[in-house]
Amino acid sequence: MTTPLPFAVRMLGITKRFPGVVALDDVTLEVRRGEVHAICGENGAGKSTLMKILSGVYQPDCGILEVDGSAASFTGTRDAERSGIAIIHQELALVEDLPVAANVFLGRERRGLLGLVDDRSMEDECERLFSLLECSVSPRDRTGSLRVGDQQLVEIAKALSLEASIVVMDEPTSALTEAESVRLERTIQRLVSQGTTILYISHKMDEVFRLADRITVLRDGRHVKTVDTSATSPREVTGWMVGRDIAGHGFHQERPRGAKILEVRQLTLPWPEHPRGYRLKDISFDLHAGEILGVAGLMGAGRTELLEVLFGAGEDTWTGTVSLYGKSVRFDHPSEACRARIAMVSEDRKRLGLFPDLDVAGNVSLCALHEALRNGLLSRAAEEDLAAGPVRDTGVKTPGLHAAITGLSGGNQQKCIIGRWLLTKPEVLLLDDPTRGIDVGAKAELYTLIDRLCRQGLGVILTSSELPELLTLADRIIVLAEGRLTAELPRSGATEARIMEAATAG
Amino acid sequence: MAATNLNPAGRSPPGSQAAPRLRRTAWFGLRNGEWALLAAIAVAFLLTGLVDSNHSYFKDPWVSLTDIARNTAMLGIFALGATVVIIAGGIDLSSGSMIALSGTVCAVTMLALSPTEMMGLKPVASVVVAAGVAAALLTGFLVGTLHAWLITAVRLPPFIATLATLVGLRSFARALCESATHAITPTKSALINVYDPAFKAVRENVWVPVTVFAILALFTWVLLTRTVLGRHIHALGGNEQAARLAGIRTENVKWFAYCFGAMTAALAGLFYVANESVAQPMNQGRGHELNAIAAAVVGGCSLSGGVGTVPGTVLGAIFLRVIIDAVSKIIKTGADVYEGLIVGVVVVIAVTFSQFGALAKGGRRLLPGALGLCAIPTLSLFAGAIVSMTAGQNGGIATGVGSLLLLGLLRVWESRRDAT
Numbered sequence: 001m002t003t004p005l006p007f008a009v010r011m012l013g014i015t016k017r018f019p020g021v022v023a024l025d026d027v028t029l030e031v032r033r034g035e036v037h038a039i040c041g042e043n044g045a046g047k048s049t050l051m052k053i054l055s056g057v058y059q060p061d062c063g064i065l066e067v068d069g070s071a072a073s074f075t076g077t078r079d080a081e082r083s084g085i086a087i088i089h090q091e092l093a094l095v096e097d098l099p100v101a102a103n104v105f106l107g108r109e110r111r112g113l114l115g116l117v118d119d120r121s122m123e124d125e126c127e128r129l130f131s132l133l134e135c136s137v138s139p140r141d142r143t144g145s146l147r148v149g150d151q152q153l154v155e156i157a158k159a160l161s162l163e164a165s166i167v168v169m170d171e172p173t174s175a176l177t178e179a180e181s182v183r184l185e186r187t188i189q190r191l192v193s194q195g196t197t198i199l200y201i202s203h204k205m206d207e208v209f210r211l212a213d214r215i216t217v218l219r220d221g222r223h224v225k226t227v228d229t230s231a232t233s234p235r236e237v238t239g240w241m242v243g244r245d246i247a248g249h250g251f252h253q254e255r256p257r258g259a260k261i262l263e264v265r266q267l268t269l270p271w272p273e274h275p276r277g278y279r280l281k282d283i284s285f286d287l288h289a290g291e292i293l294g295v296a297g298l299m300g301a302g303r304t305e306l307l308e309v310l311f312g313a314g315e316d317t318w319t320g321t322v323s324l325y326g327k328s329v330r331f332d333h334p335s336e337a338c339r340a341r342i343a344m345v346s347e348d349r350k351r352l353g354l355f356p357d358l359d360v361a362g363n364v365s366l367c368a369l370h371e372a373l374r375n376g377l378l379s380r381a382a383e384e385d386l387a388a389g390p391v392r393d394t395g396v397k398t399p400g401l402h403a404a405i406t407g408l409s410g411g412n413q414q415k416c417i418i419g420r421w422l423l424t425k426p427e428v429l430l431l432d433d434p435t436r437g438i439d440v441g442a443k444a445e446l447y448t449l450i451d452r453l454c455r456q457g458l459g460v461i462l463t464s465s466e467l468p469e470l471l472t473l474a475d476r477i478i479v480l481a482e483g484r485l486t487a488e489l490p491r492s493g494a495t496e497a498r499i500m501e502a503a504t505a506g
Numbered sequence: 507m508a509a510t511n512l513n514p515a516g517r518s519p520p521g522s523q524a525a526p527r528l529r530r531t532a533w534f535g536l537r538n539g540e541w542a543l544l545a546a547i548a549v550a551f552l553l554t555g556l557v558d559s560n561h562s563y564f565k566d567p568w569v570s571l572t573d574i575a576r577n578t579a580m581l582g583i584f585a586l587g588a589t590v591v592i593i594a595g596g597i598d599l600s601s602g603s604m605i606a607l608s609g610t611v612c613a614v615t616m617l618a619l620s621p622t623e624m625m626g627l628k629p630v631a632s633v634v635v636a637a638g639v640a641a642a643l644l645t646g647f648l649v650g651t652l653h654a655w656l657i658t659a660v661r662l663p664p665f666i667a668t669l670a671t672l673v674g675l676r677s678f679a680r681a682l683c684e685s686a687t688h689a690i691t692p693t694k695s696a697l698i699n700v701y702d703p704a705f706k707a708v709r710e711n712v713w714v715p716v717t718v719f720a721i722l723a724l725f726t727w728v729l730l731t732r733t734v735l736g737r738h739i740h741a742l743g744g745n746e747q748a749a750r751l752a753g754i755r756t757e758n759v760k761w762f763a764y765c766f767g768a769m770t771a772a773l774a775g776l777f778y779v780a781n782e783s784v785a786q787p788m789n790q791g792r793g794h795e796l797n798a799i800a801a802a803v804v805g806g807c808s809l810s811g812g813v814g815t816v817p818g819t820v821l822g823a824i825f826l827r828v829i830i831d832a833v834s835k836i837i838k839t840g841a842d843v844y845e846g847l848i849v850g851v852v853v854v855i856a857v858t859f860s861q862f863g864a865l866a867k868g869g870r871r872l873l874p875g876a877l878g879l880c881a882i883p884t885l886s887l888f889a890g891a892i893v894s895m896t897a898g899q900n901g902g903i904a905t906g907v908g909s910l911l912l913l914g915l916l917r918v919w920e921s922r923r924d925a926t
Contacts, residue, residue, distance in 0.1 A: 313751055335753035346751050353751070357744040357812035366741060367752050369734045377732040420752070 006069065008033040008166055008197040009054065009085075014063035016049055023049040024060070027223045029216055031166075033068075036188065036198045038212035038229075042241055042439035046221040047201050048090070051168050054199075055087040056080035067166070086159035087168040090201075092151050096144030101126040103143050104158045129157040133187055148299075149180030156187065167191065168199040173207060177298045178500070185211060203440070205234035217241055242441045255451075255475065258289030261428055261459045262310070267320035269305055269483075279305045280318070280483045287428065287459045292450065294474030295463040296499050301480040303463040304347055307430045310461070311344040312337045324428075338367065343421035344430040345414070347463075349437070353417045354405055361387040361401035363416050368423035390419030394449055411442025418449065429453065431462045435469060447473060467496045481505050536817055539806050539860055543821040547828050554832035562835060572712045574824075574831050579712075579719035580777050581794070582823040585801040586726045587770030589819040592802050593730065594763035595743035595811030596657065596664040601771035601798055603675035604649055605791030608775030610679040611645045612638035613698035613785035614686040621690050627701040635704045639776060646772030649675065650765030657764070658757040672795065679787035697786040700779055708780035715777050722770065727816035739763060743811030771795075793846070800849050801826050804856040826852060837896050847892065871924070873917045882917060886910040 009031040016024040024046045031037045041047050052058045054065070056074030065072050067083045074080045077087075094103050101123045102109075110125075112118030126139035135153045137146060143154060152172055159167050169188075173181045188198055188211060202208050208215060209229060217224040217240040224240045269280040280302045287293050297303050308314040310322060312331025321328050324340055331337040334344070346352040355363050364387040365372055372383035384401050391401065394415040398408055405413060414434055421429065431450065435443045450473060454460050464470050470477055477494050479487040479502035487502035536544070555563035563570055584601045591598045613624075616638040620630045649671065656667040680696065687695040708714045730736040738759050741749045750756045771791075779785050805822030807814030830848050834841035873881060886909035894902020 311751075333753075333755065334751055335755055338753035344751065346748075351745075352748050355741050355744040355748060355812070357740060362737070362740075366737070369737055373734070377728065378734065378737065424753075 006033050007031065007066070008068060009199075010064070010066040011050070011054065012064040012066070014050065014053060014060045014065070016046075016053060016058060016060050023221050024053075025221045027063075027218065027221070029223070030226070031197060031199060032214075033197055034192060034195050035213040036192055036200055036211050038200045038202060038208040038215045039218065040202065040208060040215060040237055040241055041218035041224075042441060045218040045241070045439075047218055048170060049221075050218070051087060051170060051199065051201065054080070055085055055168060081162050081164070084163070084165040085168065086162050086164035086166070088152070088155045088159060088170060088172060090170040090172075092148075092155055094143050094151055094154060096142070098143055099140050100137055100143050100146070100154055101139035103154055104129070104139075104161055106158075108162075125161060126157065129160050132160070132190070133157060134183055147180075149176045149183075152176065152180075152184070153187075156184075160191075164196070166197045166199070168201075170201045171203065172200075173202065173204065177300070178504075179298075181207070205237060208237070209234055238440060242439075255290055255292075255455055257291050257475070258457060258459075260286055260288050261325060262287040263321075263323040263326075264310070265321045265323075267306075267309065267318060267322065269302075269309060269314070269316060269318040271316075271483075276482065278483050279316075280309070280480075283320070283480075283485050285478050285485070285488065287461060289427070289457050289459050290454055291476070292454050292460040292462055292474045294470035294477040295461060295480060296467065296470055296477055297463075297480035297503050299465070300482075301503065302483040303480060304432055305483075306480070307344060307432050307461065307463065310337070310428075311342060311430055313344065313346075338424055341425060341427040342430065343424055343426035343428070345417055345421060345432060345434055347432040347436065349410065349413055349417065354413060356404075356406050358405065359402050360391065360396070360398050360405055360408070360416060363405045364390055364419045365423065367420055371423070386423065387419075390422050391416070393422070394419045395445060409439075409442065411438045411446065414438060414442075414446065415449070418446075422453075427458065429458050429460045431460060433463055433465055436465065443469075467499055470494075470499070471496070479503050537806070537815070540815070540818050540821055542859070543805070543818070543825055543856075547821065547825050550825070550828050550832055554828075554835055558832075558835040560835070570831065570835070574827050575716050576712050576781070577831070578824050578827040579715035580774055580781070581797055581801060581827060582719045582820060583715070583722055583777070584767075584771040584774040584794075585798040585819050585823045586722055586816065587767035588795075588798040589802045589805070589807055589814050589816065590726065590730070590739060591664075591763050591767040592799070592807045592809060593743045593811065593814040594739045594760060595746060596760065596763060597668060597799070597809065598653065598764065598767040598771075599665065599668040599795050599799075600649070600653070600671040600675055601767065601774075602791040602793055602795040603672050603679070604646065604768050604771035605775035605778055605794060606787040606789075607649070607675045607679040607682075608642040608645055608772035609779040609785040609790055610683050610698070610787045612642040612776055612779060613700055614682060615641040616700070616702070617686060617690055617698055624698070624700075625691055627699060629701075629703050632704065635702060642772050642776055643769055646769035647765050649772075650768035651761065653764040653768065654757070654761035658760055676787060676792070683785070683787050696788055697784050699784050701783060705780040705783065708777065709783070718773070718777075722773075723816055723820050730816060735759070735762065740812055743813075745812075771798075797826065797849055800853045803853055806860065822856075825856075833896075844896070871920045873913065873920060878917060882910065882913040885913060 007030050009029070011027065011029040014024050014027045015022070027046065027050060029039075029050065039047050039050070049058065053060050056077045056079050059073075059075065065074075067085065072083055074083070095106065098106070101119065104126050105122045110118045110121050112121065123139040130137055130139070130153070133153050133156060135150060137150050137153070143151065146154070172184060176184065185207070188200070192198060200208070200211060212229050214226060214228055215232065215237060216226040217237060219241060263286050265284045267280055267283040268278055271277060271279040283306065285293070295303050295306065305314065309318050311334055313334050323329065329340060331340070337344070355366070358366070361384050365383045368386060369378065369383070372378055372386050374382055387401055391398065396408070396412050396415045396419065398412060405416060408416070418434070434450075435446055438446065450460060450462070462470065462473060471491070471494060475491055477489045477491070477499060478485055479489070479499055481503050486505045487498070489498060551563065555561060584605070588598060588601060616630055616634050617624045619634045619637055623630045653667055653671065656662045657664050683696060683698060684694050687693065687698065730739065738749065738754050741752065741754060742756050742759050746756060775791065778790050782790070801822040802814060802819050803809065803822070804825060805815070805818030805820070807819065826849060829852055830845055833844055833848055837844070871878065873879070886906050889909045890902045890906025893905040
C-alpha cells in the first residue's frame with residue numbers, strides 16, 4: 001500500500017443487540033476501495049451479523065454506516081444493492097428448480113415485448129458473465145443440478161450482474177474443491193483488478209493470507225485488530241481470534257494399536273447413471289482398535305459414500321466384503337450397524353444429525369433409550385441420568401439438559417451427537433468431517449476428545465475436508481480419488497503435498 | 507478381542523452435576539398454549555350462557571354437556587390418530603372416508619352373518635356384533651398398511667397417498683354397501699340400518715364414547731411421552747433423515763403411525779353408526795378429516811412434524827365443539843351451515859394467537875403494504891356478512907364498519923410504530 005486509498009465502506013461504532021445477546025458491540029470496520037479485506041473470527045464472533053448490516057438485512061441499533069464517503073442507511077437488501085453492495089451468503093440462496101439465468105436475475109427480471117420476461121437477453125448476459133468466471137455452465141441448466149462450486153459462481157454472477165462495486169463473500173470456499181477454490185481466487189483477483197472491493201470472510205488462514213491486503217479480527221462481537229497482511233502471521237491472527245495462543249496439538253505420541261477390527265476388501269459401489277460407472281471401486285483397507293484411520297479426498301471422491309456403506313446407510317447395493325472381527329457382514333440399515341457396535345457421526349449436522357424439537361437430553365439419549373426404561377416406560381429422570389454422562393464426558397457447554405439443542409453452538413451440538421453414539425458403546429466410530437463449520441477453539445476440544453476415545457480402544461475412521469486435521473489426528477491416511485484408493489500413507493510418510501498428489505491422481 | 511467399554515455414562519452417579527436442570531416450560535403438565543386454550547373454553551362457555559336468549563347453559567346444563575361431550579369424543583377419537591400422524595411428520599386426509607368405510611364394513615359383516623335379523627330390524631347375536639367391530643378395526647389396520655406402503659415403498663408424498671384414499675375409500679364403501687345389499691337382500695341399497703341394542707345402548711349412554719375417548723387419550727399420551735416408539739415418532743417428524751441414521755426403522759414407525767390414524771378413524775366410524783343407527787357411506791364423516799386436523803393444529807401440532815401433545819389435541823377438540831355448540835345455541839336454527847366457517851375461523855385465530863409473541867416482539871406487521879390495505883375491507887366485509895346473516899342486518903353493518911375502523915387504526919398504528 002503506497003498511497004492510502006479512499007474508503008469504500010466505513011462502519012463506525014456499530015452495535016447490534018438481539019434478545020439476550022449483544023451480537024456486535026461498538027465495532028468499527030474501515031475498508032479501502034479496491035482492496036481485499038478479510039474478516040476473521042470464530043463462529044459467533046459477529047462476522048455474519050456485521051455483513052448482514054452492511055447488506056441491509058439487519059439495521060444496527062447504533063453506529064454510522066458510510067458507503068463511498070456518504071452516510072447510508074439501508075432498510076433492506078435492495079437499498080444496499082442500489083449502493084453497489086452485493087453479498088454472497090454462506091448458505092446459498094438459490095431456487096434449485098429454476099434455470100441458472102432465472103436465478104441470476106431473480107427479482108430483477110428483464111422485460112421485453114409486452115412486458116413479458118425476456119429470457120433470451122438474460123441468458124446472453126449470463127453467458128457473458130460465466131465466460132468471465134471461467135465457468136462452463138449453460139444458463140439454461142437447472143440450478144439444482146449444478147455442483148456446489150458452480151452454484152457459488154452463479155451467486156457471484158448475480159453479484160456481477162448488479163455491477164456491484166463492493167462484494168461480500170461469506171466463507172465462499174467452505175464447500176469447494178481445491179480446483180474450484182483456485183478458480184475462485186482467480187476470479188477475486190480479476191474483480192479486484194477491475195476496481196471492485198472485496199470483503200472476504202473465512203476461517204482458512206492460508207486463503208486469507210494469499211488473498212487479503214488487510215485483515216480485521218473480531219472476537220465475541222468486538223473489534224480486536226485491523227492489520228496489514230504483510231505485517232502479521234497466521235498464527236498471530238488465530239491467536240487474536242480465540243484470545244489465546246493455540247498450542248500445537250500433542251497427539252503425535254504413539255497410541256497403542258490393538259487387534260484388527262474391520263477388514264474391507266474389493267469394495268465396489270456401482271453408479272449406473274454416471275459415465276464413470278462407480279462411486280467406489282476396489283477399495284481395500286483394515287482398521288485396528290485404538291487407531292485413527294484418516295480418509296482424505298476431494299469433494300466427490302467418495303469419502304461419505306464409503307462410510308455410508310460401512311454403516312448400512314447407503315441406498316445402493318455394493319459388492320466386495322466387509323469383515324468385522326473376521327466375520328463377514330453386510331448392513332442394510334443403520335440399526336443393524338448399531339447392533340454390531342458401529343457408530344457414525346454424519347457430515348451435515350443440521351440435516352442429518354440434529355432433532356430440533358428434542359432438547360439436549362432427548363438428542364443425546366435417542367439411540368440408547370431402552371436403557372432409560374423403568375417398568376417398561378420411559379423415565380425422564382433415568383433419561384437425564386443417562387444423557388448426563390456423555391454430556392459431561394464430551395464437555396458439552398449447555399445451560400442444562402432441558403435446553404434447546406438449537407441454542408447450542410455448532411461445536412457443542414457436535415459433542416452432543418458424538419455423546420449420543422458413545423451411549424451405544426461403539427467399537428468402531430465413523431466420523432464424517434466432524435469439525436466442519438466449527439470454530440477453532442471447539443475444534444481443538446473435539447481433537448482431544450477423539451484422541452481420548454481412540455486411546456480407550458475405539459477404532460476410528462475420520463474423514464475431513466481439511467488436510468491439517470487429518471495430519472494432526474490420523475495414524476494412517478488412505479487417499480481416495482474419484483472413487484479409487486490411490487494411496488495409503490503412514491503418518492510419518494504423509495505430507496499435504498503427497499496427499500494432494502494422490503487425491504488428484506487420475 | 508475384548509470390547510472396550512467406552513461408556514462411562516452407565517456408571518455415572520444419578521443426578522450428576524454436569525448439567526443443572528432448567529425449569530421446565532410446563533405447569534401441571536400443560537404448556538402455555540394449552541392453559542390459554544383451557545381459559546378460552548371457559549370464556550366461551552360463560553359468554554354463550556350469557557348471550558344465548560334461552561340461557562340453556564344455566565337452565566339445563568346437562569343436555570348441552572352431553573351433546574358437547576358426545577361430539578367431542580367422536581371428533582377426539584380420530585383427532586388423536588391425526589395427532590400421531592402429524593407428529594410423525596405426515597398427514598392423513600382420508601379419515602372421513604375411513605369413518606364411512608369402517609361403518610359400512612361393520613354393517614355389511616353383520617348383515618352377512620345374520621341377514622334375517624338385520625333385515626327385520628331385530629337384535630343380532632353378540633358374537634355377530636363383535637365380528638362387525640373386529641372387521642371394522644381390521645379394515646383400519648389394512649388401510650393404514652396401504653398408506654404406509656404407498657408412502658415408504660412407492661414413495662408417494664403423504665398428502666397425495668391419503669388424498670387418493672380420501673376419494674377412493676368413500677367410493678369403495680358405497681360400492682361395497684350396494685353390492686353387499688344386492689347380494690344378500692332383495693334390493694340394492696345405499697345404506698344399512700343397524701338397530702341392534704348394543705349400538706342403541708352406545709347411542710343412549712354418552713359415557714361410552716367419552717370413556718373410550720378418555721382411555722384412548724391416556725393410551726396415546728403414554729405412547730407419545732413414555733415409550734421408545736413415541737420418542738421415535740417425535741424424532742421421525744423432527745428430522746426423518748437423522749432418525750434413519752440414528753438407527754431408527756423409520757418405515758416401521760410410519761407404518762405404526764398410519765395404522766394408528768386409520769384405526770382410530772375406524773373406531774370413530776363405529777360410533778357414527780351407533781349414533782345414527784345406520785351405516786351410510788355416502789355422507790357419514792364427510793369432510794370430518796379436516797376437523798380432526800384442525801383440532802390437532804388448534805392444540806399446538808405443527809404440520810411440519812415433530813411437535814404436538816395429547817392434552818393439546820384433547821383441548822383443541824373440546825374447544826372446536828364448544829364453539830360450534832355455542833353458535834348453534836345463539837343462532838338456534840340452521841346452525842350446521844356455519845360449522846365449517848367456525849372451524850376455519852378458529853384455526854386461523856388459534857394459530858395467529860400462538861404466534862402472537864413473535865408478532866409483538868419481532869415488530870412484524872399484520873397489515874403490511876398494499877396487501878394489508880386490501881385485507882382491511884376484505885376482512886370487514888366477511889365479518890359484516892357473517893354477522894348480518896346470523897344476527898340481522900343492523901348488527902352486520904355495525905360489525906362491518908367497526909372492523910373497518912379497528913383494522914384501519916391498527917394499520918395506522920403499525921405504520922407509525924415502524925416510522926419511529
